[in-house]
Structure formats: structure tokens, C-alpha cells
Amino acid sequence: QSALTQPPSVSGSPGQSVTISCTGTSSDVGSYNRVSWYQQPPGTAPKLMIYEVSNRPSGVPDRFSGSKSGNTASLTISGLQAEDEADYYCSSYTSSSTPVVFGGGTKLTVL
């Protein structure tokens, strides 16, 4: 069981927007703005898409955005494209026994 809770799957049609949630606790997401999001297409390594809740690394399209409210962080992908189809993972800094915790991952299907 992962420390952060994500929906197993989400889907959307090209051009639409989807939001993936990541729910933690007051020991991680709720207390620190240290939430990251990673994209993992099949058979590849994860790629950083969002850090510190809402910051995008250079080269990541502005269609990807992040936010946080309380113990839940969210990743929104607008203007869905076929190439966005992948697994998405959130992570957070935590004050618990491990400094890094991950979500269980969400499979995004572009219909």
C-alpha cells in the first residue's frame, strides 16, 4: 500500500482536460510544498513534470499544471494529446520514517 493515494486510472479525449489527485496526510502533502509529479510512458523511466507543487522544469509544456489544497495535490493536463498517455506518479517529502513517499500511480488513457 502506497503512502500517497492516487486513482488507479483516468481517461480523456484529445483536447480535453484531466485532473489526477494525490492524497496524503498532514505529515507529507499537507505540511510541505514538496510535491512532485512524474510521467512514465510504458517501458521508460519516470520524467519530472512538476516540482514544488506547481513549478514546471524547463521543456515541460504549460499544458501541465499542479496545485495543492490541504492534504491533496493535483496534476491537471489540459489540451490532452495522444503522447500524454502514460502512468503518472506523485511524490512528497515527509516527516515520517522515509523522507520520500510515492503515490501508487495513475494510468492515463487518451481515448
Add this chain to the structure above:
Amino acid sequence: QVQLQESGPGLVKPSQTLSLTCTVSGGSISSGGYYWSWIRQHPGKGLEWIGYIYYSGSTYYNPSLKSRVTISVDTSKNQFSLKLSSVTAADTAVYYCARIVVVVAATIDYWGQGTLVTVSS
């Protein structure tokens, strides 16, 4: 552009020790500012953080694996390594080496391509 590359045996026998090395290029491990980490992903599953090391040699391990894990660094070769002892089939996974930004804890900005390690006799 920083690149990380895992290397090591793809097949390990049960009860033996899994050993992997990560070679870093495009940046120096000794420059500081980063934790050098190992993360694994069981087939079809999510990510599991194993542990990390700072260039000074300070380490931090996942408590669930701590008794079996050793991470070391060789700054002269710009490499860091993972040893996981007494492996079982449950340790079969893709192992990634990665770089964590210290000032933005939990942000992994670079990943290796990953290497599949299978534990089987």
C-alpha cells in the same frame, strides 16, 4: 546534461547479494547539492524508494530494507553503488538510480534508464 546509467547483473540467485552501480556523467557527484538515490519498481507496480547517499558518504535507507541495504559512493569514478543482501523473488524489480535535489527535497530531477534484476535460481 546530466546522465545516469545503471550497470550490473540482470539475474541473481536467491539468498545472494544484488550489486548495481550507477555511473554519473555530465556532472560531478562531489559538487554537492544532490542526494544520489536508488529506487525500484516491481513489475507492473509503483515506485519504492530504497535509499540515498550524499557525496560525503552520509546515507539514509528505507527502514523496510535497511537491514539488507548498503549504498556507497566512489567520487573518483563518479559512481555510486547499491548492494542488497539475502535477496528473494520479491526483490525482482526494475532498479533505477536517480538524483534528488537537496534544496527541493523529494524532487528527483534525473533518472537512469533502469535495469531489470530478476531473482531466480
